[in-house]
Every structure is written in C-alpha cells, then in structure tokens.
C-alpha cells in the first residue's frame with residue numbers, strides 16, 4: 557500500500573523548506589523506477605510547462621539528495637537521482653533498462669551475516685547496490 561504522496565510533508569519532515577522548485581522536482585521523481593539526470597528532470601519539467609532553470613534543478617536535486625529524499629546513481633557516467641522509499645533498502649539495478657528496485661534489507665541480512673562469519677568483514681549495509689537484469693528485461 558502506497559501512502560498518498562504529499563511533497564510538502566516530505567520536505568518539512570526532512571528539514572527542508574517547501575519551495576515550488578523542490579516540490580516540482582520531487583513530484584516528478586516520485587514513482588519512477590529509473591533514476592533521472594538533472595538534464596532529464598529539467599527537460600521534463602519544461603515540457604510540462606514548469607519553467608525552472610537548469611541551475612535551479614541542480615540545486616533542488618542536490619538539497620533533496622542531501623537529506624536522503626533522493627538516492628544518487630551513476631547513469632552512463634552522469635549522476636542520476638531517484639526518489640526512494642523511507643524504509644531501509646538495497647538497490648537492485650538493471651543494467652539493461654536502468655530501472656532500480658528496492659530490496660528489503662532482510663533478504664540480504666543472512667548473506668551479510670555469512671560474509672562476516674567467513675571473512676570477519678563488518679559490512680555497513682546502509683547502501684548496497686546489486687547490478688543485474690530486472691524481471692521484465694529477463695523475460696525478453
């Protein structure tokens with residue numbers, strides 16, 4: 557069940573003031589599987605009639621990522637941004653379509669525990685990206 561998305565509330569909870577630009581950028585990214593670059597966010601906002609400068613888009617993305625509302629990814633050598641859920645998760649990144657899905661940390665907890673038992677390495681699983689092929693691409 558997805559709670560109704562209220563950009564104002566998310567921004568305030570994260571300690572950011574709710575500006576028109578931040579709301580526009582955040583709203584655009586909500587529900588997207590594939591991370592978007594600043595240029596893509598800029599182009600989509602402008603084609604939907606929201607004329608926000610590229611520099612402003614960059615600043616908004618930077619502050620949203622800074623408080624953890626967006627997670628950053630490398631897409632073709634460029635920084636891309638995705639709105640992720642507030643619950644802890646790992647990223648499953650499709651190398652064919654660039655879709656990112658969220659994997660609950662419970663699923664990898666056993667593996668991380670085994671890893672520690674075997675190597676003594678203490679992982680900090682706050683950010684773990686796993687590359688592969690998503691279910692949709694694997695079918696084709």
Ligand SMILES: [Zn+2]
Nearest residue numbers: 627640641647
């Ligand atoms: Zn994430």
Ligand SMILES: [Zn+2]
Nearest residue numbers: 650653690693
């Ligand atoms: Zn895919």
